[in-house]
Amino acid sequence: MTHAASTTSVAPAAAIRSARPRSFVRVEALPGTAAARRKAVSRAVGEGDLIKVRHGLYYRGAKTRYGMTGPSTVEVAFEALGRKGVGPAGFSAAREWSLTTQVPPALHLAALKPAKDLPGIKLTVRSNLDRVGLTYKEIALVELLRDPEVYVEHGWEALVDAVVLADAAREARIGKLLAVASGERDVATRVNAARLGTELEARSAARPTAA
Numbered sequence: 001m002t003h004a005a006s007t008t009s010v011a012p013a014a015a016i017r018s019a020r021p022r023s024f025v026r027v028e029a030l031p032g033t034a035a036a037r038r039k040a041v042s043r044a045v046g047e048g049d050l051i052k053v054r055h056g057l058y059y060r061g062a063k064t065r066y067g068m069t070g071p072s073t074v075e076v077a078f079e080a081l082g083r084k085g086v087g088p089a090g091f092s093a094a095r096e097w098s099l100t101t102q103v104p105p106a107l108h109l110a111a112l113k114p115a116k117d118l119p120g121i122k123l124t125v126r127s128n129l130d131r132v133g134l135t136y137k138e139i140a141l142v143e144l145l146r147d148p149e150v151y152v153e154h155g156w157e158a159l160v161d162a163v164v165l166a167d168a169a170r171e172a173r174i175g176k177l178l179a180v181a182s183g184e185r186d187v188a189t190r191v192n193a194a195r196l197g198t199e200l201e202a203r204s205a206a207r208p209t210a211a
Helices: 012-018 034-046 073-081 090-096 129-133 136-144 156-168 174-181 187-206
Strands: 023-026 051-054 057-060 107-111 121-125
Antiparallel strands (some): 023 057, 051 057
């Protein structure tokens, strides 16, 4: 979460010092003139009080004997893109569901808006606004339905097994995400969503009922 003092009477350097550990600092949110903000940020970086993340965005981590801790790649993504409608794609989606041992060279995310200068992140923009109502993990499954043969290491049945387990553990709202997937522009996603829904219904019907 971005944090900086909001009163213009506070100097930019003081606002930086007052920022909570493990929080982001946006240059534009600091008090003072543009020149004063830039100078304060530059000095804070030089003194080890801030880490530059991308243009205009810095991070105040926790200080350790080895230096200041940095943000995770996911934290940077959420700060730049927001949390709504953002989730992993490709092999990153498969890893979120523990369906591959492949380690992608960068975190692959799908989002509803573009962003530049995101280190360590490969960004794909999607257009289905209904994704706003899904969680990070649920979006990952919608993305996997685009091409499960490529991303799921042990095939379709492994995907179905993982979905059944997640549904039982209430880790994902399967009905909701399948409804969102049915509205995707990608034809394969819609077809695979319908297939998954049918197989889940068949498994549920075949499950023994309590006496």
